[in-house]
Amino acid sequence: MNMQDFYQQLSVKAEQPHQRRLDGLTRASRTQILHVTSELTWYIWGAEASSA
Amino acid sequence: MDVFSQVVHDFSVLPSVESWTEAQTLFQQAASRKPNHWLLPVQACEAVGGAQDQAIPALLAVGCAHVGILLVDDMLDTDPRGAYHQLGMPAVSNLACAFQAAAVSAIGQCSQDPAACLVALTSFNAMFLSTAFGQFLDAATHAPVDESAYWLVTRTKSSPFFGAALQVGALAGGGTLTTAEGLKKLGGIYGEMIQIHDDMHDAMETPANPDWVQGRSPLPILFASLVSHPEQKRFLALSQNITEPAALEEAQDILIRCGAISYCADQLIQRYRIAKEILEGIALVEYASISSLLETVIAPVYKLLEATEQ
Numbered sequence: 001m002n003m004q005d006f007y008q009q010l011s012v013k014a015e016q017p018h019q020r021r022l023d024g025l026t027r028a029s030r031t032q033i034l035h036v037t038s039e040l041t042w043y044i045w046g047a048e049a050s051s052a
Numbered sequence: 053m054d055v056f057s058q059v060v061h062d063f064s065v066l067p068s069v070e071s072w073t074e075a076q077t078l079f080q081q082a083a084s085r086k087p088n089h090w091l092l093p094v095q096a097c098e099a100v101g102g103a104q105d106q107a108i109p110a111l112l113a114v115g116c117a118h119v120g121i122l123l124v125d126d127m128l129d130t131d132p133r134g135a136y137h138q139l140g141m142p143a144v145s146n147l148a149c150a151f152q153a154a155a156v157s158a159i160g161q162c163s164q165d166p167a168a169c170l171v172a173l174t175s176f177n178a179m180f181l182s183t184a185f186g187q188f189l190d191a192a193t194h195a196p197v198d199e200s201a202y203w204l205v206t207r208t209k210s211s212p213f214f215g216a217a218l219q220v221g222a223l224a225g226g227g228t229l230t231t232a233e234g235l236k237k238l239g240g241i242y243g244e245m246i247q248i249h250d251d252m253h254d255a256m257e258t259p260a261n262p263d264w265v266q267g268r269s270p271l272p273i274l275f276a277s278l279v280s281h282p283e284q285k286r287f288l289a290l291s292q293n294i295t296e297p298a299a300l301e302e303a304q305d306i307l308i309r310c311g312a313i314s315y316c317a318d319q320l321i322q323r324y325r326i327a328k329e330i331l332e333g334i335a336l337v338e339y340a341s342i343s344s345l346l347e348t349v350i351a352p353v354y355k356l357l358e359a360t361e362q
Contacts, residue, residue, distance in 0.1 A: 025308070026308060
């Protein structure tokens with residue numbers, strides 16, 4: 001499923017648990033998201049990975 | 053001596069490197085951060101029943117490959133933190149070639165079995181070629197024009213590295229060619245997961261990540277820019293002024309509301325399921341180390357989904 005199709009599906013009333021969770025994520029806070037992504041960030045191709 | 057100290061030592065005694073201070077310093081700096089992905093060969097080696105020591109040449113190869121790729125990537129991205137600012141582009145290009153050659157040299161020592169060594173060398177060479185192409189695409193397009201361009205860059209630039217790292221670890225540990233190939237496939241999917249994870253972080257961190265400023269497009273930003281949603285125009289306008297804290301805050305809120313973050317979570321979950329299926333089809337002595345790689349990436353995503361379900 002591409003981005004546009006995903007958005008269309010997200011726009012209709014969620015019936016499946018997985019869809020409901022993805023819909024719930026659209027009401028998360030910036031802090032919640034950043035907290036999660038900071039738990040595992042490798043900077044695989046960023047200078048942070050090699051600079052002292 | 054831990055494995056990172058071991059590979060720093062092994063790197064320092066490679067022919068030519070022993071007299072090359074700049075190369076040694078760059079490698080030491082990178083190793084001192086103990087990058088998680090340098091350990092992938094160790095995890096694959098142990099998964100096929102090998103001992104950690106057997107994976108040291110593969111670990112050294114992955115470390116050298118990583119440093120060499122980063123040196124080039126920083127120049128292509130004009131990253132303000134890149135080593136080329138101190139050493140100059142000509143010298144850093146030269147060093148990148150050296151790290152690539154050092155990686156191949158280390159891979160040549162990864163197994164006592166000549167057939168396994170040949171497969172590992174071929175795999176690493178293919179990885180270098182693909183990564184170079186991916187870097188070229190990434191730099192040439194600056195920002196992907198559509199979703200397929202984004203996935204092409206991810207699959208050429210990022211995932212081959214992870215696939216090769218697991219494959220050579222398995223070969224170093226005495227795994228069969230079939231098992232090593234299976235882990236390579238799994239590693240490719242895992243690399244895509246790591247890329248998506250990093251993209252989410254890059255889009256949500258403050259102050260604005262250089263990707264915003266340089267007009268590049270991590271997956272969430274690409275979604276909010278391309279998908280037709282009610283706040284698309286506002287998002288694109290904010291992106292023009294993203295160094296302003298208020299603009300960044302509002303743009304990041306749109307990323308969440310429009311479903312860009314949800315899309316990333318869904319993409320991660322899809323790949324997690326595919327990787328689990330691949331793992332179930334690989335004959336390993338122990339599954340925990342490889343399984344934990346996947347669980348570490350997906351656990352925070354499930355936790356977030358559960359927290360925001362209500």
